Amino acid sequence: MHRHAFSLDLARPLSTAHGPIREREGVLLGVEREGEVVGVGEATPLPDWTESLAACRTALDAVTGVENVDEILRSLGTESDATDPLNDAPAAITDPLADAPAARHAVELAVLDARGRHRGPPLADLLAASPASAVPVNATVGDADAEATVEAAIEAVDAGFDCLKMKVGVGALERDVARLRAVRDAVGPDIALRADANGAWDRETATEAIDALAPLDLAYLEQPLPASDLSGHTALRGRGVDIALDETLTVASTDAVFEAAAADILVLKPMALGGPARALSAARAAERAGVAPVVTTTVDAAPARTAAVHVAAAIPDVRPCGLATGDALAADLIDDPVPVDDGSVAVPTVPGIAGDAFDHVFDRLLEQ
Structure with missing residues (x-):
């Protein structure tokens, strides 16, 4: 199996609870057959979302x-169900991945890519009978x-976006x-606005925020309260702005969210899941x-x-997704x-994730 580390600088620092992130470090996996890559997977851990980079490497070891x-x-x-490709994997493979979602993402994606390349269809066609040909993005x-x-918002609208996600909660x-x-x-009024607080507010502030923002016809407010406050999010629903949960999925199961009736929308990150x-x-x-998914x-x-674009394409009538993130990387x-064009992303039509587009990356990483 090919396995190579990579590090990519961000175009601008990414703020997190543990301080700014200036690069994304990960591992590229390649399933081989007779020395040729037949399936590619990626593990790129993110603090607060997945296991650490060290734990990811240990799991992949x-x-x-x-x-x-x-x-x-x-x-x-070749043989597994595409909707659960690791179900029949031996415990020697699945056990180390149990608490390492980024590592598991790499292995699952490599299997799905190998399946698509072996059978011919793009990943989206493996996941759904009639996937979309393009995915709207915010x-x-x-x-x-x-x-x-305002300047940034107008620039995005001029570029073709009809959905804007605004970061709030810092000030x-x-x-x-x-x-x-x-x-x-x-x-x-025709541009959808979303606000993402990243869990920054307490209940009182979040309630004030919803009451103030409701007249603006906000599409939804994402993660207004800390991740663990399910009951607080439940109490915020029905006040005029839909509630989306994101970070909560790192500490609570989807079933727990549904049981608590804590969300109108779930924000799903394949790497973290x-x-x-x-x-x-x-x-x-x-x-x-009855909860709307966003990828x-x-x-x-x-x-x-690219794999996340295929996932979004497999969801019928998916809302605009947070997949316009390629420009967050300096390279x-x-x-x-999957470049963004006029507020949407075309789904690749070649086998697997993107055909053999990533195979040559291994040669380049070997030369570094």
């Missing part, structure tokens, strides 16, 4: 050390003063409300529970980002297979 691992994974790619507008926020609530009002005035098939399973469970990335490299492993 265990998997890649399994005897005849390439033959096993190729067999899974633009993300970061925290800034009102003037700069005072009054500042965020003023920023959102200014954007609504600037872009008009343990693979594309797992993310799609969560999306289908959400739809059965986003964890600022991944091209293989995982990627290859030219973007």
Whole structure:
């Protein structure tokens, strides 16, 4: 099995609870047959979302050390159910991945890619009978003063985006409300606006925020409260703005969210959930529970980002997804297979994730 580490600089720092992230480090996996890559997977851990990079590497050490691992994974790619491709994998492979979602994502994706390349269809066609040919995406507008926020919003609309996700919760609530009002005035009523607080508020502040933002026709407010506060999110629903949960899925199961009636929307990250098939399973469970799924990335490299596009395409009438993240990287492993055009992303039509587009990356990483 090919396995190579990579590190990609971000175009701008990514703020997290543990401080800014300036690069994304990960591992690229390649399932082999007679020395040729037949399936590619990516593990790019993100603090607060997945296991650490060290834990990811440890899990992959265990998997890649399994005897005849390439033959096993190729067999899974040929014979397993695409909706649960690791179900029949031996415990020597699945046990190390149990608490390592990013590592599991890499292995599951490699199996799915091998399956698509062996049988011919794109990943989206393996996951759904009639996937979409393109996926709508939102633009993300970061925290800034009102003037700069409006400027960024107008730039995104001019580029073809009709859905904007605004970062809030960094400064005072009054500042965020003023920023959102200014954007609504600037872009008009036909552009969907979302706000993402990343769990920054307490219950009182979140309630004030919803009451102030409801007149702006906000599409939804994402993660207003800390991840573990399920009952708090339940109490916020029905006040005029839909509630989306994102970080909560790192500490609570989807079933727990549904049982608590804590969300109108679930934001699903395949890397954090343990693979594309797992993310799609969560999306289908959400739809059965009357909760709308949205797919986003964890600022991944091209293989995982492309796979996330296939997952979103497998969800009927999916809402705009957070997949326009390629420009968050200063440079990627290859030219973007899923570029954004006029607010949407075309789904690749070649076998697997993106045909053999990623195979040459291994040669380049070997030369470094």
